[in-house]
Amino acid sequence: VSRQGTGPVCLLLHGTGASLHSWAGLTPHLATHHQVIAVDLPGHARTVTPRRASLSLESMARDVATLLDVLDVKPALAVGHSAGAALVAELSLNGKLDDAALVGIAPAMLLLDGLPGFLFPPLARIAAGIDWLPRLFAHRARDPRQVRRLLDGTGSRLDACALGEYERLLADPAHVAGVLRMMSEWDLARLDARLARLSAPFLLLAGANDRTVPLRNAYRTEALLPDATLEVLDGLGHLAHEEDPARVATRLLALMAETHTAKMRVDETRTDDLLDARQRNRA
Secondary structure: OEEEOOOOEEEEEOOOOOOHHHHOOOHHHHOOOOEEEEEOOOOOOOOOOOOOOOOOHHHHHHHHHHHHHHHOOOOOEEEEEOHHHHHHHHHHHOOOOOOOEEEEEOOOOOOOOHHHHHHHHHHHHHHHOOOOHHHHHHHHOOOHHHHHHHHHOOOOOOOHHHHHHHHHHHOOHHHHHHHHHHHHHOOHHHHHOOHHHOOOOEEEEEEOOOOOOOHHHHHHHHHHOOOEEEEEEOOOOOOHHHHOHHHHHHHHHHHHHHHHHHHHHHHHHHHHHHHHHHHHHHO
């Protein structure tokens, strides 16, 4: 768990295969006026997750909710990248993000359409059951060229520092094993069936160059959510928040300001209504 800054709480949830390091460029921009909390999700990076522990979407959402209770914080802003956006949606549906502004960057909240969506779940389960596969993947990740090729496939271009972080991360067999287990246990179909119940405003930020989650999926997500706004980030890929953290931070800070102003207006309206009611009662 990383905690920086003071003020309203911003919760940052990374995507599949990443870690809290992926928010390193964004956090300083947010921490000037907010308390920023980023976590390594179960099965990832520096977490210790028993093999018998569930890494399903529902279980991971419960784990994050428990962490928020332990930390005794109530997020004013919850941002999820890729699969982290699905976690934000699940947490909101479970009542753990009441009054929080919700954001999904490169949101991976829906099953991929067509043949990939049909084949991916069973292939992920097969991969997770092969004990030697994480060691093989981690061994190949020791070659910077392999990691660079993997990251380039997202449509994003990262600097040498970010590349080094992913090299260290993906060279860890335990991390890779946790990622494969997560991919094998997630059932997005259950979430998709409930998205129409998510009434909270949801800002979706999608990179125009995203090669991991097609832009059409972002439009499909916007159509399913009752109160969603989709903004396309020109020139950025799947890892938009790492490519241009200042640009993404500017939008998040603007959202927080808009949300604060809206709440102030609501509070003022409630106060005026209460005063009017008291005056009528006296009359």
